[in-house]
Amino acid sequence: MPSLPLDLHYIALVLELIGISAAIHAIITVRTAQGAMAWAMALVFMPLLSLIPYLVFGRRRFDSYVKARRQADEEMARQAAELDWRPWIAEAMAAQQCSAANRKLKAMTALTGTPCVANNQVRLLINGEETFAAILTAIRGAQKVVLVQFFIIHDDALGLALQNTLLDRARAGVQVFLLYDAIGSHALPRAYVEKLREAGCEVKGFSNRRGLINRFQVNFRNHRKIVIVDGEVGFTGGLNVGDEYMGLKPPLAPWRDTHLELRGPALATLQETFAQDWYWVTRRLPTLLLPERYEDGGVLCQVVPSGPADDQETCSLFFVEAIHSARHRVWITTPYFIPDEAVSAALRLAALRGVDVRILLPSRPDHKVVYAASYLYAFEAVHAGVRVFRYGPGFLHQKVVLIDEDVAAVGSANLDNRSFRLNFEVMVMVMDVPFAWEVRKMLEQDFSRSRELTPEDNAALRRWRRVAMRVARVFSPVL
The missing domain is CATH 3.30.870.10 (Endonuclease Chain A)
Structure with a gap:
C-alpha cells in the first residue's frame, strides 16, 4: 500500500493536534460531562469531520x-x-x-430573580x-x-x-x-x-x-x-x-x-x-x-425567563423544582424529551414517591435524530415508573407543565439540553386552582388521543432501531 506523501502526514498531524486542543477546550468549557465527552471523543478520533461542527455548534458557552x-x-x-x-x-x-x-415553589423567585405577582x-x-x-x-x-x-x-x-x-x-x-x-x-x-x-x-x-x-x-x-x-x-x-x-x-x-x-x-x-x-x-x-x-x-403569575448567560442553569432547575414540588401529580408535555441527569433523577424520585408522573410526546418526528434519542429516554423513564404517552392525531409541539391541583406553566421551553442550556426561553407559571383544572382537562383530552408506551414496545423494536437510538443518544447532549 503506497504511503501518504509527507505533506499529508504533516496535515494529518496538525489536524490531530488541533483536534486534541479542541477536545481539551470542550472538556474545560462544555457544562455537562456527557456533552464534553461526546465532543472530546469526536474531536480526538475524527478531527477532520468534527472541527468545523464544533466551531459552529460546540463552543456552547463563550466567556x-x-x-x-x-x-x-x-x-x-x-x-x-x-x-x-x-x-x-x-x-x-x-x-x-x-x-x-x-410557598411550595419558593425557590423560583431566588432562581429567576423575577417576582411572583397577584392580580x-x-x-x-x-x-x-x-x-x-x-x-x-x-x-x-x-x-x-x-x-x-x-x-x-x-x-x-x-x-x-x-x-x-x-x-x-x-x-x-x-x-x-x-x-x-x-x-x-x-x-x-x-x-x-x-x-x-x-x-x-x-x-x-x-x-x-x-x-x-x-x-x-x-x-x-x-x-x-x-x-x-x-x-x-x-x-x-x-x-x-x-x-x-x-x-x-x-x-x-x-x-x-x-x-x-x-x-x-x-x-x-x-x-x-x-x-x-x-x-x-x-x-x-x-x-x-x-x-x-x-x-x-x-x-398569581410568575414569568420565568432563562438563557445561556444566566448565573444558574435556570431552565433545567425550573423543571427540577417543579417536579420536586409535586405531591400528587406532575404532567409534562414536550416535543423533545432529552432530559439531563438532574431532571431524570427528579422524575424517577417523583415516581418513587407515588406521584402521578406523565410525559406526553409526539408520535411523529420533525427531527429524526432527536426523535430517536427521545425514544430511548422515554423507555428508560417507563422502566423507572413514569407513564409516557405518544400523541396520535398529529405533531405535538406544546410546552406545558401541570403540578398537582394548583399550578400550571405554559411557555417555550422543551425538556432537552438545548432549552436547558443553549436557548433563550420563557415560561409563565400560573398559581390558580381553576386554571390548573382547565389545563388538566385539556391534557386529559390529549391523553385520550394518545397511546401509552409499555416495556413490551421496547422489546418489540427491531435491533437496528435500538442501535440507532443508542447512537442518537451519544449525540443527545449536543443536539
Whole structure:
C-alpha cells in the first residue's frame, strides 16, 4: 500500500493536534460531562469531520459572550429602573405571600430573580387558530406600542397576515418593535423585513453579534415567543408564525400546540424579558407601558425567563423544582424529551414517591435524530415508573407543565439540553386552582388521543432501531 506523501502526514498531524486542543477546550468549557465527552471523543478520533461542527455548534458557552450579555442585561435593568415605570410592583407582590402554591415553589423567585405577582388574568389558547385569532385581534386594537418576538417567522399566509396587521398599525402611528431569531427565521426574505421598516416598524434579527468567532456560532438561539400590546395584554407559548402552526402542512398536521394570554402586573416581567433581548441587539430600550395600577383580584403569575448567560442553569432547575414540588401529580408535555441527569433523577424520585408522573410526546418526528434519542429516554423513564404517552392525531409541539391541583406553566421551553442550556426561553407559571383544572382537562383530552408506551414496545423494536437510538443518544447532549 503506497504511503501518504509527507505533506499529508504533516496535515494529518496538525489536524490531530488541533483536534486534541479542541477536545481539551470542550472538556474545560462544555457544562455537562456527557456533552464534553461526546465532543472530546469526536474531536480526538475524527478531527477532520468534527472541527468545523464544533466551531459552529460546540463552543456552547463563550466567556466573552456571557460577559457581554450579562453586562447588557445590567445596563438594560438600570435604564428600566430609572423609568420608575412599575411603582406598584411591591403591592402586587405582597398579595402572594399567603399562597400555598407560591410557598411550595419558593425557590423560583431566588432562581429567576423575577417576582411572583397577584392580580393577573389568564386565558388558555389551544392550537394555532385560537391563538392567532387572539393575537391578531389584540394587535389590530393597538393604540400605542406593539412588541413582537418569535423564533420562526415564515413568509406564508400567516406570516403575511401578521405583516399586514403590523403595517396597518404602524401607518396609524403605533410604535412597532419586531424581533426574530436570525437562525430560526433564516428563510425570511429581506423584502418581508424591508417592507415593515419602510412603514416605520423597528425590525431586528437576534444573533450572537459579538466577536469574529461568534459569527460562526449558531448555538445560542432566541426561542422565545412574546407579543405585548399597549402594556395591556400579552401572549406567550409554543407557537411560531407559519402555516404549519395552523395545522396546514402534512405530514405533521394537525399541529397540537398551546399558548397563553396574559393581563396584569406579570406583563412587567414579560416586557422586561423582551427588552433584554431588544437591548442586546440595539443597545436601546423599547417603549415600555403599563397601567398605573390594577384592581385587586385575579391570579398569581410568575414569568420565568432563562438563557445561556444566566448565573444558574435556570431552565433545567425550573423543571427540577417543579417536579420536586409535586405531591400528587406532575404532567409534562414536550416535543423533545432529552432530559439531563438532574431532571431524570427528579422524575424517577417523583415516581418513587407515588406521584402521578406523565410525559406526553409526539408520535411523529420533525427531527429524526432527536426523535430517536427521545425514544430511548422515554423507555428508560417507563422502566423507572413514569407513564409516557405518544400523541396520535398529529405533531405535538406544546410546552406545558401541570403540578398537582394548583399550578400550571405554559411557555417555550422543551425538556432537552438545548432549552436547558443553549436557548433563550420563557415560561409563565400560573398559581390558580381553576386554571390548573382547565389545563388538566385539556391534557386529559390529549391523553385520550394518545397511546401509552409499555416495556413490551421496547422489546418489540427491531435491533437496528435500538442501535440507532443508542447512537442518537451519544449525540443527545449536543443536539
